[in-house]
Amino acid sequence: MLLSNLPALQVVIPLVSAPVCLLLRNPRHAWACALLTSWLVLAMAVMLVQSVYAGGTISYAIGAWATPWGIGYRVDMAGALMILIIATIGAVVMPYAWHSIQHELHKKHTGLFYTCYLLCLTGLLGIVVTGDAFNLFVFLEISSLSSYVLISLGSKRRALTAAYQYLVMGTIGATFILIGVGLLYMITGTLNMLDLSQRLPEVADTRTIRVAFAFVTVGVSIKLALFPLHLWLPNAYTFAPSVVSAFIAATATKVGVYVLLRFFFTVFGIRFSFAAMHVGEILMLLAVTAILIASLVAVFQDNIKRMLAYSSVAQIGYIILGISLASSDGVTAGMLHLFNHALIKCALFLAMGCIFLRLGSVELKDMHGLARQMPWTMAAFVAGGLSLIGIPLTAGFISKWYLVSAALKDGYWPLAVLILVSSLLALIYIWRVVEAAYFNMPGATMHRVKEAPASMLIPTWLLIGANLYVGVNASLIIDIAHQGADILIGQVLR
Amino acid sequence: MSPELTVLACVALPLLAPALITALHRWPNPREAVTLLVSGCLFLLVYSLHDAVLHGARPAIDLAEPLPGLKIGFEVEPLGMLFALLASFLWMVTSIYSIGYLRSHHEWRQTSYYSYFAVALGSAMGIAFAGNLFTLFIFYELLTLSTYPLVTHAGDDAAREGGRMYLGYLLGTSVIFLLLALIWTWSLTGTLDFRAGGILEDVVTPGTASILLVLFIFGIGKAALMPFHLWLPAAMVAPTPVSALLHAVAVVKAGVFTILKVAIYIFGIDFLAEIPATRWLMYVAAATILLAAIVALRQDNLKLRLAWSTISHLSYIVLGALLATPLGIVGSGMHIVMHAFAKITLFFCAGAILVATHKTRISEMDGLGRRMPVTMAAFFIASLSIIGLPPLGGFWSKWYLALGTLDAQQLAMLGVLIAGSMLNIAYLLPIPMRAFFRRESVDPGATVSRKAPLACVAALLLTVAACVVLFFCPEPVYRLMQLLVTREG
Numbered sequence: 012m013l014l015s016n017l018p019a020l021q022v023v024i025p026l027v028s029a030p031v032c033l034l035l036r037n038p039r040h041a042w043a044c045a046l047l048t049s050w051l052v053l054a055m056a057v058m059l060v061q062s063v064y065a066g067g068t069i070s071y072a073i074g075a076w077a078t079p080w081g082i083g084y085r086v087d088m089a090g091a092l093m094i095l096i097i098a099t100i101g102a103v104v105m106p107y108a109w110h111s112i113q114h115e116l117h118k119k120h121t122g123l124f125y126t127c128y129l130l131c132l133t134g135l136l137g138i139v140v141t142g143d144a145f146n147l148f149v150f151l152e153i154s155s156l157s158s159y160v161l162i163s164l165g166s167k168r169r170a171l172t173a174a175y176q177y178l179v180m181g182t183i184g185a186t187f188i189l190i191g192v193g194l195l196y197m198i199t200g201t202l203n204m205l206d207l208s209q210r211l212p213e214v215a216d217t218r219t220i221r222v223a224f225a226f227v228t229v230g231v232s233i234k235l236a237l238f239p240l241h242l243w244l245p246n247a248y249t250f251a252p253s254v255v256s257a258f259i260a261a262t263a264t265k266v267g268v269y270v271l272l273r274f275f276f277t278v279f280g281i282r283f284s285f286a287a288m289h290v291g292e293i294l295m296l297l298a299v300t301a302i303l304i305a306s307l308v309a310v311f312q313d314n315i316k317r318m319l320a321y322s323s324v325a326q327i328g329y330i331i332l333g334i335s336l337a338s339s340d341g342v343t344a345g346m347l348h349l350f351n352h353a354l355i356k357c358a359l360f361l362a363m364g365c366i367f368l369r370l371g372s373v374e375l376k377d378m379h380g381l382a383r384q385m386p387w388t389m390a391a392f393v394a395g396g397l398s399l400i401g402i403p404l405t406a407g408f409i410s411k412w413y414l415v416s417a418a419l420k421d422g423y424w425p426l427a428v429l430i431l432v433s434s435l436l437a438l439i440y441i442w443r444v445v446e447a448a449y450f451n452m453p454g455a456t457m458h459r460v461k462e463a464p465a466s467m468l469i470p471t472w473l474l475i476g477a478n479l480y481v482g483v484n485a486s487l488i489i490d491i492a493h494q495g496a497d498i499l500i501g502q503v504l505r
Numbered sequence: 506m507s508p509e510l511t512v513l514a515c516v517a518l519p520l521l522a523p524a525l526i527t528a529l530h531r532w533p534n535p536r537e538a539v540t541l542l543v544s545g546c547l548f549l550l551v552y553s554l555h556d557a558v559l560h561g562a563r564p565a566i567d568l569a570e571p572l573p574g575l576k577i578g579f580e581v582e583p584l585g586m587l588f589a590l591l592a593s594f595l596w597m598v599t600s601i602y603s604i605g606y607l608r609s610h611h612e613w614r615q616t617s618y619y620s621y622f623a624v625a626l627g628s629a630m631g632i633a634f635a636g637n638l639f640t641l642f643i644f645y646e647l648l649t650l651s652t653y654p655l656v657t658h659a660g661d662d663a664a665r666e667g668g669r670m671y672l673g674y675l676l677g678t679s680v681i682f683l684l685l686a687l688i689w690t691w692s693l694t695g696t697l698d699f700r701a702g703g704i705l706e707d708v709v710t711p712g713t714a715s716i717l718l719v720l721f722i723f724g725i726g727k728a729a730l731m732p733f734h735l736w737l738p739a740a741m742v743a744p745t746p747v748s749a750l751l752h753a754v755a756v757v758k759a760g761v762f763t764i765l766k767v768a769i770y771i772f773g774i775d776f777l778a779e780i781p782a783t784r785w786l787m788y789v790a791a792a793t794i795l796l797a798a799i800v801a802l803r804q805d806n807l808k809l810r811l812a813w814s815t816i817s818h819l820s821y822i823v824l825g826a827l828l829a830t831p832l833g834i835v836g837s838g839m840h841i842v843m844h845a846f847a848k849i850t851l852f853f854c855a856g857a858i859l860v861a862t863h864k865t866r867i868s869e870m871d872g873l874g875r876r877m878p879v880t881m882a883a884f885f886i887a888s889l890s891i892i893g894l895p896p897l898g899g900f901w902s903k904w905y906l907a908l909g910t911l912d913a914q915q916l917a918m919l920g921v922l923i924a925g926s927m928l929n930i931a932y933l934l935p936i937p938m939r940a941f942f943r944r945e946s947v948d949p950g951a952t953v954s955r956k957a958p959l960a961c962v963a964a965l966l967l968t969v970a971a972c973v974v975l976f977f978c979p980e981p982v983y984r985l986m987q988l989l990v991t992r993e994g
Contacts, residue, residue, distance in 0.1 A: 404643055409571060416688045431680050435680060438680075483577070486572075
């Protein structure tokens, strides 16, 4: 009973506990409620992934209405990987949130924070499990609206403009997606993704479908911050509360990529998307530009959260680069990096949160000599940074290896060189922080800085541990990513 | 203990030692005892494998499989045995030296120094015993990262600059060229195992092999082939024992060791001889030998002069590998050992001079022989070994390298070897000559000089004695290398 309803419970439980958090006036109770919910979500996610891994794709009809009429939920291997990412990150950041939120947010806002966090979690999970194109839009809006609020809760006043900027761009993106989905409905008369994929080939050669494809592609690209539609991202990540930066960086853009995958491969089909519309070439070009330009911009940032944000834009470039190859290996590499980058970036943002808690700043100039005062935090940052660069025995190395070999397999050796060269740019921007923290003379007030509390260090190090574990034994993740990629690609070839 | 477990212990022991070293950070004597004990045990463990390997055993063990088909595993073969013996033996000696050096120099952060040193040695063991190119690459990068804190030990601006160069060159070349070559080889052959006779011969055309070879040779930046050599002089900001063991033995020899492994087990020396790029890379190595020696002539800082000399001598080994003849390979392997003992002695001397007199410039060392006769005599003898004169070990490696050039019918390369040795004479021998024959310039400020610590002198006497011993019995080294080429042939 419980097991068969997992896809729905996955979404319903955080949705129900969100208003509960708002009603609990005591911040500690609200936090406990959110913590419990996110751990429950993780437990369900693990069960769900297990049953998908063992028994294949799960379908679920909401309210027992059969799918073309009712809303169908559908979890395949690609979705299972996403659920795993979202639930893991959610469960890890919640214990961390207590100290961090108490420090960064006004007391009257904490309840609101946990509510919005749970709504965001609901939206992100909903996007992944749903098999209905319009329902996907609804969940996308739930996650987006709640993340606008989450970002605006940042302690600096500029958080408001950052949230507003994201709101404007995010709404444009959502509207584009809605227009695209509307056009699809107009032609095919269905919103179910599987139905769409069956009916679209007959009508693929119409201008309406091409326009729908363009609207969806651009709309989703704004959501996932594909260069040059990434402009909302640096400010949003920089000014959001630390926990929010970590959570959103690891999940929201990743889910955007997932939506893109769904539309390209499941709904429109690989033949239409890549052979007829040539989206592969466009994406490849944008991805390459993203990798180079965003990495270069990251090198010159003095606010480390902003630096990490630009690094995210570059890393999204890697993911899109893998997908743009439209081969089994390429998509596998993309999905692998999706997972690994979530682990890496979340860990790095959490480390920044620890630093912000103690220093009240994440500016490079304030971090001089910090390593002496916060050895564990800085060690976590270095380890996460090494993973970002792609040093062997870290998760980042695994995805880099896959990406390069996928590019080489298709004969794109300049791409292979580019991926490797750009990882040196990561070395440069990470090492600026390392040198500042380990070599520069500490400022006058530095001796008062203490190490972050254990409740923040342990989640950070958990993610670092996950990074190292994946670096040594990635077979399970690779297997899941591979199966997911094959389902995505194979669905249309069949 | 079974040989497989011994192999694992050889890598794990130094990697785990830092835990104990850090735990004892308040008590310097037990802390140093840990280093000495671990290095001694390591040497014994490595040595216990020696006989079995000599008789054809190849103990192997697999640990993990990060990517499907790519294992982290170890396998001991003669060349790795040689490198492991060398590195573990010299770690013992260097540990003794380090204790004397760091204490009389009152260095800070001694605990982290010994910890990272142990990790570096563990990485070197991992490189030596790597069962495939993937494992080797992992430990290669680990060695770079674990030596970075040692290079930047001083923690000042010069250390930061040096560290930047060090990391930039070593990670840069390995990530852009070596990793690309690795993934490319993997996608062409589906394996990265070390196999006698190589894995590439039947799979790729000589043209592709040329590109791969160039990527490999330049990607292994630790071999300091020009134009990727500047990290080595930059790394001289490190404390002297670090320069001695890591930048004359463990790190740089790990580089040329990797080149030899790639030449023998990835390309296979027969196939290597057919590749067009081999010859051009040989010219690059020859140019590095001569140019680095000429630059060494002009260095006044003793450690820098030794560093440039190391660059020159690493290219001897690269040249020997690229000759692609059994004698060249034997010469290369022997030069790894012979140069190591001689060069580490020279660095030990430089450190002893620094501790005793605070002098780093050669021009200040006039008449030093009277004050430090033992040290300067050792310097003189080790110099002769570097030059390649009997009765010292360096003679044998140059002998075999010369035979290798004749075997490959590369007379020009023989000329390069000879010219290189002439330059060795020109940049090394003036130093002891100044020390013994010139009169000390009377400098009233320089009366603070002390004696070199006993531990330092003992260590350098040990290595210089080894230079002599290796002339009279080079047999163990030769036999291991012979095993390599006969198996190959």
